[in-house]
Amino acid sequence: MNTPPSPPGPERTDGASSPVVQIGVLVPLSRPGWVGAGRHLLAGLELGVREVNDEGGIAGRPLELVVRDTAADPRKAAAAVDELAGLGVAALAGEYHSVVARAAAARADTLGLPYLCSSAVLDALTEQPTEWVARLCPAQSHGWRIYADFLLGAGHRRIAVATQPSVYWASGVRVLREHLAAQGGSVVELDMGALSPAAVCDELADSRATALLLLVGHPEPAVPIVEAVRGDQRLAELLIGAPAGQPEFAEWATLLGRDGAAIPFLRYLPEHLGPLGARVGTALREQLAEEPSFVAFEGYDTITVLAGVLRSHGTDRARVADAWPSVTVEGTRGKIRFSRVPGIDVWQWAWPPVQVVDRDPAEPDRLRVLHTG
Structure with missing residues (x-):
């Protein structure tokens, strides 16, 4: 067309x-x-x-x-x-x-x-x-606050974020930092312009973070970061998350297989x-x-x-x-x-349904609903 x-x-x-x-x-x-x-x-x-x-x-x-x-x-x-x-x-x-x-x-x-x-x-x-x-x-602030609530509910208070320069990623970090701080949480930023995936693993091992969020492009550098973290025994208990939705698409499972499972992300569908x-x-x-x-x-x-x-x-x-x-x-x-939503300068549907989901490790083609907002 x-x-x-x-x-x-x-x-x-x-x-x-x-x-x-x-x-x-x-x-x-x-x-x-x-x-x-x-x-x-x-x-x-x-x-x-x-x-x-x-x-x-x-x-x-x-x-x-x-x-x-x-x-x-x-x-x-x-x-x-x-x-x-x-x-x-x-x-x-x-x-x-x-x-x-x-x-x-x-x-x-x-x-x-x-x-x-x-x-x-x-x-x-x-x-x-x-x-x-x-x-x-x-709006990002609405969905990403729901994602932060999911992290808090799962017991995560110290969150690391792998970031790249972007208005979008910077906005996401700000939403997460403010929402988590109100509940006693904190955010550690890892600059992917300065760190290799292996260096990210070293930083994570020293950070005491219990979750790493991928605020980076797909497939680079998101896929190499996941591969490095999944292959590092020091980080076996670390949660990897991707609020922007990288694991939603079939290419993610194709590139990462089971390594790409159990990585929670946002999607906008009802249960x-x-x-x-x-x-x-x-x-x-x-x-x-x-x-x-x-x-x-x-x-x-x-x-x-x-x-x-x-x-x-x-x-x-x-x-x-x-x-x-x-x-x-x-x-x-x-x-x-x-309608008009405070802080949003366009006409906004407030709100579509929001879910936090991941791919089932036992069956990566199947999505599991972890949290709704």
């Missing part, structure tokens, strides 16, 4: 003169982007579009995705937003990487292009309040899917030829929201943005409504 570029023109600024209704889509489909997440997100978006078109489209006009690969590059994403706005898309959707979504949101706000962010959790998605941007996934979620899950499983991640459901829900808005409010961009506070649709993971 990747539509080739077409010449921009003033008559196409809201898509009204086009025989189709176009939605611009940003997804990471090449390295260094998280390709597995991008593939799942796009699968959900595409399934949603097929179902919308099977039901007659948008007032009889087919819905179409105009897909652009961000490759986890904020500059590439911002340029794509400019291009998509010129092509006349009615709205913008997608993205997984928070730093990329932040660049896209800033550009969409400047251009007056409604943007429904599917899967990027950074609290500060925009620098100032905006009416143009809404978000489906929970039991309702009828819509179960049906969509079956369709996504067939499409992906593997178990769909929560990111695939986020993609489907993105189209559910946008199709509802476009059908009720038309394709004019300002009307689409005006519709965010009136949205009430049944998604795969519950009823979706947007």
